[in-house]
Amino acid sequence: GKSSHGPQEPPRLPALPLIGSLLSLQSPCPPHVLFKELQKKYGETFLLMMGSHRVIIVNQHAHAKEVLLKKGKIFAGRPRTVTTDILTRDGKDIAFGDYSAAWRFHRKIVHGALCMFGEGSASIERIICAEAQSLCCTVSEAAAVGLALDLAPELTRAVTNVVCSLCFNSSYSRGDPEFEAMLHYSQGIVDTVAKDSLVDVFPWLQVFPNADLRLLKHCVAIRDQLLQKKYDEHKEDYSDHVQRDLLDALLRAKRSAENNNTADIDAESVGLSDDHLLMTVGDIFGAGVETTTTVLKWAVAYLIHHPDVQRRIQHELDTKIGADRSPRLSDRGSLPYLEATIREVLRIRPVAPLLIPHVALSDTSIGDFRVKKGTRVIINLWSLHHDEKEWNSPELFDPDRFLDSEGTGLTIPSSSYLPFGTGIRVCLGEALAKMELFLFLSWILQHFTLSVPPDHSLPSLEGKFGVVLQPTKYKVKATPRPGWQRAKSQTC
Numbered sequence: 001g002k003s004s005h006g007p008q009e010p011p012r013l014p015a016l017p018l019i020g021s022l023l024s025l026q027s028p029c030p031p032h033v034l035f036k037e038l039q040k041k042y043g044e045t046f047l048l049m050m051g052s053h054r055v056i057i058v059n060q061h062a063h064a065k066e067v068l069l070k071k072g073k074i075f076a077g078r079p080r081t082v083t084t085d086i087l088t089r090d091g092k093d094i095a096f097g098d099y100s101a102a103w104r105f106h107r108k109i110v111h112g113a114l115c116m117f118g119e120g121s122a123s124i125e126r127i128i129c130a131e132a133q134s135l136c137c138t139v140s141e142a143a144a145v146g147l148a149l150d151l152a153p154e155l156t157r158a159v160t161n162v163v164c165s166l167c168f169n170s171s172y173s174r175g176d177p178e179f180e181a182m183l184h185y186s187q188g189i190v191d192t193v194a195k196d197s198l199v200d201v202f203p204w205l206q207v208f209p210n211a212d213l214r215l216l217k218h219c220v221a222i223r224d225q226l227l228q229k230k231y232d233e234h235k236e237d238y239s240d241h242v243q244r245d246l247l248d249a250l251l252r253a254k255r256s257a258e259n260n261n262t263a264d265i266d267a268e269s270v271g272l273s274d275d276h277l278l279m280t281v282g283d284i285f286g287a288g289v290e291t292t293t294t295v296l297k298w299a300v301a302y303l304i305h306h307p308d309v310q311r312r313i314q315h316e317l318d319t320k321i322g323a324d325r326s327p328r329l330s331d332r333g334s335l336p337y338l339e340a341t342i343r344e345v346l347r348i349r350p351v352a353p354l355l356i357p358h359v360a361l362s363d364t365s366i367g368d369f370r371v372k373k374g375t376r377v378i379i380n381l382w383s384l385h386h387d388e389k390e391w392n393s394p395e396l397f398d399p400d401r402f403l404d405s406e407g408t409g410l411t412i413p414s415s416s417y418l419p420f421g422t423g424i425r426v427c428l429g430e431a432l433a434k435m436e437l438f439l440f441l442s443w444i445l446q447h448f449t450l451s452v453p454p455d456h457s458l459p460s461l462e463g464k465f466g467v468v469l470q471p472t473k474y475k476v477k478a479t480p481r482p483g484w485q486r487a488k489s490q491t492c
């Protein structure tokens with residue numbers, strides 16, 4: 001009988017060649033939706049083969065937490081794939097790098113550098129508010145002439161400048177060709193990277209002429225040039241006495257390891273090669289730009305669909321802040337409805353609907369299922385955030401679900417909510433992202449009411465699946481709010 005063989009592996013899909021081809025279709029069914037559907041037939045946790053790899057799909061929060069939290073260290077591995085190896089020089093970064101001493105050390109440096117920016121004159125808050133200010137000025141110029149505008153490039157530039165300050169102590173002005181080039185290569189990377197961990201691309205595919213792979217290599221080459229330029233400039237101006245940004249923090253760690261080769265920090269094993277430093281800063285820059293921008297675009301799209309939600313946020317802003325000053329981080333506690341709206345956006349359209357794949361570093365288990373060493377585990381955050389057993393009408397956009405019964409305090413109504421993941425691989429930028437989302441949205445909504453431009457249709461809420469789930473392009477009409485029209489001329 002079954003029991004004499006010990007615990008069983010999860011239900012296994014027939015090795016369908018079908019899956020491979022289904023996944024490669026952009027529509028009608030992206031992988032996170034397909035996996036959610038498949039659980040009806042195979043149960044919440046099931047196994048499938050992608051080429052020669054065992055892949056377990058987890059669609060439910062108890063198993064997700066066992067993987068990420070309780071057994072976080074066992075499942076802390078990352079798979080190596082053709083595309084992420086191209087992006088990260090064989091996993092010399094944090095996000096796609098396997099569990100190792102180098103990975104741990106780099107997380108620690110980044111964490112320290114991000115914390116350092118919490119204080120001081122160049123604090124994160126001041127940087128974000130300066131960008132929010134400039135964003136509002138640009139939007140009001142366009143609003144004044146009544147244009148239907150694509151907010152995306154301006155949102156992206158604002159978010160990019162925040163992370164540019166943190167990483168490189170630099171920023172971009174409008175129309176900067178380097179910024180335009182960055183936008184272009186980054187989209188090319190988002191469109192092509194990490195697809196192969198899902199769509200089974202056999203290793204031999206890389207020798208075939210493959211349009212995606214060619215685009216990825218081209219875009220990565222341009223990105224690497226940009227990173228290298230920043231790196232060379234920093235090396236030139238480096239001083240042990242001032243730490244301007246993340247790149248300085250990384251350089252300092254490298255120097256101190258080199259000057260200290262008797263100490264326990266050994267530059268090689270801890271990953272302080274030039275490649276490692278470049279790839280780490282590339283991760284933070286890339287994640288810093290693409291994730292937060294994506295959430296802002298989703299937030300604006302949902303606000304246009306739900307003018308009632310927008311009005312309630314504006315009412316909250318008017319009563320708690322008024323028209324005489326701009327929002328600050330310290331207002332976060334007094335704007336619960338805005339916070340609830342941000343939480344709801346992160347639930348209904350998770351940035352990373354499948355997180356990044358995890359790998360079992362030893363034989364282990366999930367619930368009663370046996371898991372062999374080397375098995376890839378995909379947490380389907382989409383299923384967790386749209387689980388009918390956990391959320392009422394999960395497809396309904398309803399910020400109120402994150403408020404208590406009085407409507408004044410914030411709650412998390414279900415444990416089936418992990419927008420940033422959890423455990424030792426939890427997102428490194430969670431605190432930064434939340435500050436940006438709060439400040440950018442509060443500034444925008446204090447100044448403007450957003451709606452559909454005449455003769456345009458509502459933004460699509462469908463989403464384009466990739467390493468991040470992005471909304472498709474749409475235009476907005478930004479109407480300046482009374483009380484801010486006058487203030488504008490003073491600040492812009």
Ligand code: HEM
Nearest residue numbers: 094095287288291351352355356420421425427428429433
């Ligand atoms: C990883 C979400 C913003 C840096 C992740 C993961 C998720 C996530 C789901 C994967 C966790 C896993 O694989 O288990 C988000 C969301 C963001 C956001 C929803 C915005 C709202 C940022 C920002 C940064 C950042 C602004 C940079 C400062 C990272 C890094 C990792 C990561 C470095 C890899 C961690 C590791 O593998 O050890 N994020 N993220 N993220 N995120 Fe974020």
Ligand code: PLO
Nearest residue numbers: 095186189190282283286287290352467
């Ligand atoms: C985005 C495109 C950039 O050009 C390169 C890049 C680096 C880090 C990646 C990021 C991309 C996408 C979002 C990722 C991030 C690391 C962590 C983050 C995958 C590919 C998430 C949401 O997990």
